[in-house]
Amino acid sequence: MASKAGAEEGERLLDDDAGVEKSATLTPRVLEDKVTWSNLPHKKQLLLLALCRLSTPLSNACLLPYLYYLVKSIVSDPDHPSAPQRISRLTGLLVAAYPIGQMLTSMLWGRVSDTYGRKPAILIGLTISVIANLAFGFSRSIGTLLFWRVLAGMANGILGVMRTMTAEIVKDRRYQTRAFLAPPLIFNSGRVAALAIGGCLADPVDNIPWLFGKSGLFNVHRYPEGVAWTIKFPYALPALFNGTVLLLCLTLAALWLRESLPTKEKDWDLGIAIGKSISKFVARKLLRKTSSGYSPVQIEEGEVLIADVPMAQASTSGASTPTTFSPRPKRPAFRDIWTPRLLKTLVAFGMLPLHNATFLHLFPVFLSMPAVSNDHPTVLRFIGGLGLASPTVGLYLATFGICGILLQLFLYPRIQGRIGTVGVLRVANSIFPLTYVFAPYLSLLAANRTTKWLAMAAILLSQVMARTMAIPSTVILLTEAAPRRSVLGTVHGAGNTLSALASATGPVIGGILLARGIDIGAVGLVWWTWMLTVALLALAWSFVLKSTDAEKRTEVELESN
Template identity: 75%
Template sequence: MTEATAKEESKRLLEDGSHDEKQPAISPQDEEEKVTWRNLPHKKQLLLLALCRLSAPLSNACLLPYLYYLVKSILSDPEHPSAPQQISRLTGLLVAAYPLGQMTTSMLWGRLSDSYGRKPTILLGLLISVIANFSFGFSRTIGMLLFWRVMAGMANGILGVMRTMTAEIVKERRYQSRAFLAPPLIFNSGRVMALAIGGCLADPVDNMPSLFGPDGFFNFSRNPDGVAWALKYPYALPALFNGTVLAICLVSATLWLKESLPTKEKDWDFGLVIGKTISGFVRRKILRKQSSGYTPVQVEEAEVLMADAPMGDSSSSGSLTPIDNTKHRPYRPRFREIWTKDLLKQLLAFGLLPFHNSTFLHIFPVFLSMPVSENLHPTAFRFTGGLGLASPTVGLYLATFGICAILLQLFLYPRIQKRIGTLGVFRFANSIFPLAYAAAPYLSLLSGNKIAKWLAMAAVLLAQVMARTMAIPSNVILLTEAAPRKGVLGTVHGAGNTLSAAASASGPVIGGILLAKGIDVGVVGIVWWAWMCLIALMALGWSLLLESSDEKEDEKRTVELEEGTR
């Protein structure tokens, strides 16, 4: 048989699937069309896991609207000299403290979860987040604020563990694109909520006098100036709200979240026992639902067992063979054996994305708030100034597009991912970032046009939001697929989270320095073109060198079939 004939035969066999015993009876396209949010397996577990993700936006984004005024109030205390020129530097330090703390513990959380289980690791991280948020609100020195910001960041190093748990809960790859969207959806919703709550609950005596003022509802002692503790700790209320929400998430996860680590998922869980007791009491006494007397096997669990079982394990009559529940410890590779070539390539891509995205999230609001410059004789690259928007306008505008990101994740990403695949979506998203960053600084030239500036702002922001909406879940899925074994997913995602935190801490710092330099020399676009656009182009080029698992499997099967036909 000639080589050409062998290739044609291999192609035909790949198309009809006659050489693959595990090939489904229906076509992959028909199978993908059946994947919807309604039939997504383990929705309750994914919802619990997504709620745990609220720890990140509540701990990190909530303080942004009032951080400037918090630092200013502390520096104005009698014990501290008044130094307004230090406010900007200290606020930047407080913002960077969170990802720095996250970076130091992400790998540790991952290794702990691989050894002791995903659930206890997540519960410990949430507990520390609750303590850090409560304590941050009642801190009145810069040193204590920094300490609790670092602690909150260290606690939220569990983000990689949550991503690992998502991959282990939803084992079938055709569901993973939607499964990995659930936590980002909650994250974006929490971020929008955190920005709004942070601005509204800060300094409640002045912002909500009907509740905390001299005649307020909560002023039980009738203090002539308002609620006493709110006067002493004017920025504690947002932190109290954050800590309370996270405490509810902690209790819910303790009672109903199931372990997903294969070596630990069969272990006895006292929290689940209490959770089932509470659920049964609610069904019987409140919902008035009678127990059927037996516990049916969930359909989605049976599907996973069927999907994971080898094809030869069923008898000729179609019944499943008994499952061996004997515990055995699977092989765990040594630490240095984890870092394969494909994984290292994907980790670099995982770190490049937040490098420019985190810079945008910090620079763009500053750029919109900067005063307008006349730019009497601008050139293609030499011009400066911002758009002169008020902070409430900036916050409302960004929150609006945060809602757009949620809608895009719900309706746009799954459709595009189904058509061009995960790696295709990642490459497409990376091609949009440079266009948005290259165009952004030219908004300053439209500051005098009341209609054009809003349309241009919407175009730039929508492009960046759409790109990151597609890039982030695709990046997580690709990193998951690059892991050499499922047993080291916690370590792999811990490494990814470490790189992401490092990029999130250093990117805005470098961006802020370049923005200040651009203002000094009259070229506001330096930070956009010489930093964000450059990094985005590097990320685009690197994405073209990546290979998805589908491409590698198809190539492997083609080689095997060619060898078999010769």
């Protein structure tokens, strides 16, 4: 009991909101000097939380490879000369509908999670996401597609809650860089799978004829055109896959994800109780593990008992010294949260998706657009896409998504350790403009079988590298800018709201400008007037931000002494 009480006191000393002076003599030296993936605390909880993050790429990225063809299958007279412009505008609306839903609910999810807990918010959001994904696949009108996209976005307003939970699970700042990289790694893995699966499972009668075609294994009734329901709903199969995976993630979270809100983390949880029973049953019946007759004290991953602290640090006289703690301060008023530093960070946080979301929407559409023979192109005036099929688009984007995962694993931590979080953001923001300048010229290479693939690889690799460095950097900076740990849910809710607004605005403007560019014979209009301008402004704004890495190093040194 004494050890447990000592451990609780040690944790209170480390809490950012405790309002007491941190004592170097009482702070246990619990972590190795070198931060690695192997000694990252609470890996199981971070993995469960990262799996919950799959709701975003499955809901949002899976449709990108086939979005152009989905809209084309719904609009009237798809072969009309003006159809590409109409399709471009509608794809922009469908992409924007998702972040609009996020924007409407992100702050609400944040405040709800600050009051009632992180886990309930995540479970409710995942449940709605399952329903919205399934319904989207069986919708055959623009209106219903927009409705389910908005609802899916509202459900995924929990993204800020998940980021808050990451900060609460791993409290030590030395580990927060890698902790904030863990969910994006699963996110990017899910995005890779979603892009590949979305492209390959769309229109399965044509893309997977050996399963769904005239002689396919699943065409048990031998309909002359293929499996009947896939003909009526050609884009339902990716949605069914999404819903199944999200239902599995929801089940895992309900049974094993622990609450992290300090005021709720000790509450009894029915899901955790059921999960423990299942774990014991599996260990006893399936893995044939037997009990030794003793009940060892369980220590959560990352926790350290006070017994690990040298006695000389506990007391210099050989006797325990009573320590008094000041009461925990109240949560600051809502208006006091928005410090100048936080507001500056929020601007940077919102500028990134303003151009990045536009790229993620436009690039698959650009690759899917019909190739055009430009007989007399100029530097600024040329049109057309690359005419790639949806499976090709999905697999190609997924391949470079794997590059993003490798970059996050091996490149980002090293660069961040050398030049700091703000430095990494500045490097990333300097790459984006170059990508947007050269991307539209791919249409001039549509007829060249070899060069176009190499050029596409260069464009995608540079953009993936830039966003791989920029996204975790902005999340870390936003977490550090929060004035109190107790308002992290609100801060990340605000960040998610701003990010969703930018993610909705960018694709809408991008779709309009792409259509306008096609009209005037300049497909690069959207790249050079919108995305390039925003990227340059984001680069300039990154120099307004101040690095906190020196402060973090000082704090680490104090805690290690």
